[in-house]
Amino acid sequence: MPASVIQASFQDKADFVNAERGFVASPPTGPVKNEAGQNVWNNEDYNFLQGTCPSTVNPKLWRQGQLTRKQGLFEVTKGVYQVRGFDISNMTLVEGKTGVIVLDVLASTECAAAALGFYRAHRGHRAVQAVIYSHSHYDHFGGAQGVLDIAAGNGREVPILAPAGFMDAVLKENIVAGPAMRRRAVFMFGGSLPIGPEAHVGCGLGMAASSGTTIIVPPTDTINETGDERVIDGIKMVFQMVPETEAPCEINVFFPDQRALYIAECATHTMHNVITLRGAQVRDAKKWSKHLDETLHLYGSDSDVVISGHHWPTWGHDNIVKFISDQRDLYGYMHDQTVRLMNKGMTGIEIAEELQLPPALKQEWYAGEFYGCLSQNVKGIYQRYMTWFDGNPANIWKHPPKEEGKRYVDCMGGIEAVIVKAKEFADRGDLRFAATLLDHVVATELSNGRGKQELASVYQRLGFGAENAVWRNFYLTAAQELGSENQGAPQSVIAINPASTVEDWLDALSLQIDGPKACELPIKTVVINIPKEQITWTLTLRNGTLTYRSKAFGASQNSDSADLTVTVSKSEMYDMIAKGNIDAAKKTGKGRMEALTTLLELGNIV
Secondary structure, three states: OOHHHOOOOOOOOHHHHHHHOOEEEOOOOOOEEOOOOOEEEOHHHHHHHHOOOOOOOOHHHHHHHHHHOOOEEEEEEOOEEEEEOOOOOOEEEEEOOOEEEEEOOOOOHHHHHHHHHHHHHHHOOOEEEEEEOOEOOHHHOOOHHHHHHHHHHHOOOOOEEEEOOHHHHHHHHHHHOHHHHHHHHHHHOOOOOOEOOOOEOOOOOOOOOOOOOOOOOOOOEEEOOOOOEEEEOOEEEEEEEOOOOOOOOEEEEEEOOOOEEEOOOOOEOEOOOOOOOOOOOOOOHHHHHHHHHHHHHHHHHHOOEEEOOOOOOEEOHHHHHHHHHHHHHHHHHHHHHHHHHHOOOOOHHHHHHHOOOOHHHHOOHHHOOOOOOHHHHHHHHHHHHHOOOOOOHHHOOOOOHHHHHHHHHHHOOOHHHHHHHHHHHHHOOOHHHHHHHHHHHHHHOOOOHHHHHHHHHHHHHHHHHOOOHHHHHHHHHHHHHHOOOOOOOOOOOOOOOOOOOHHHHHHHHHHHOOHHHHHOOOOEEEEEEEHHHOEEEEEEEEOOEEEEEEEEOOOOOOHHHOOEEEEOOHHHHHHHHHHOOOHHHHHHOEEOOHHHHHHHHHOOOO
């Protein structure tokens, strides 16, 4: 059979059986709301997926949507439960002697509280004895306050476990490139699309992320190495460190008494992202494969069920071994074959066009390209080793899109000629090249309504045919934006989190400094004393760059040369750096307050 027609069978209903297995109850109908009464999540919006697949959705993606929309409380094995369908991710609960341990707490406070309340309605009011963050993506830690508020009713502190490097990974991803990533995430997850068969049908990993309150609650206990153990409320847990897989820091958790393996997001019922369209550092597909091999070796023989932070479990020794082995081979094959062809001189785009998965993997639904995809991942692996440059000197110094577009349009005889030619390619089914031509038109003349309309039509057709939910969302969101007078722009201000360190706050400020404007100014130095923390920070703006260093409070230092010296508390410094509130600094400032206000203005804080 030719490789092009080998695919998973729609007659295989095992996933539907497993997605229903252990079903306990459905939640009450209706949305999850925030304190203001606004909807932050409503799984019922996706009820249309119960119907027959329309022509506007790829049949494979429709099937995936039918599976991921299933909502309810499920018994995974004795003493282990999952609440699914309350967010993009799952909440897993392991019952101990007196209470329950919660693994991954969804994306928002409201959904986490609703999920825990739903569990308790059927399993009794079991106190939360611990929370575990499996990795550093917000849909697994953002809802912590929703279970901790409930847990803290008796005044006790609930342990929060996370892998080493958790806060660093969280803050770097959410601060350094946060504004640009949030803009891209709207496209990747289809956040601005209406829900329905002609627009948003999910994201492959789940339906969508909830829009409630997300708060970073720092962990209180760190897992540092594979083999670390904890016993909480009589529940024994053995941890495996799996960094640089699906997240910079990640852990799997094995429960020997329950014979259950929580595999976090290292193996789900879809090909995952080695590189994401929202932006993030390229993940290490080779390490991912090796960690899965170690998982199989350490826990494969002793597990009766594998649970993930998304989708549904896998039961039975043989099924578990095959599932983890195939996922291991999936990432290993992508990595090794990309590198092999790369070393033969092929570029990432060329490799992505040629490489196909092995036939045995193409027949498995859990290797389907619903969230990650082969073409995208191959390019990411290439980028990890070879950077953005494809080795062609013609691409070292290309014009930016608008200037390049002008020249292409000129060569082809003008905008109208390009639009006509693009329509010819689209009519022949070559939507990829039609999009390329029309993109040159729109880059050249954004106000050209006909060009935008034609490009939106091509994007819509590409979206309707996409097996990958992320590609679908990107195409359809771009089509939506082309039809709007108000095209979006990235948020320029980086969010500064009060739970992070002063250094993180200053990192965020330095990333927002308008360098060219700052270069026109003389050197400025601001000294900030924080007596309660016994530390002094010296901020220096020089050559358009903000640098900073700390010293012990009261240590010998030449503050006389500073433009301004202020004495504040840590919370007042946060208000100053994050909100532009300088009231406290005004009360204690010695020197020119203009030095501080200039810094904040250059950082777009005030």
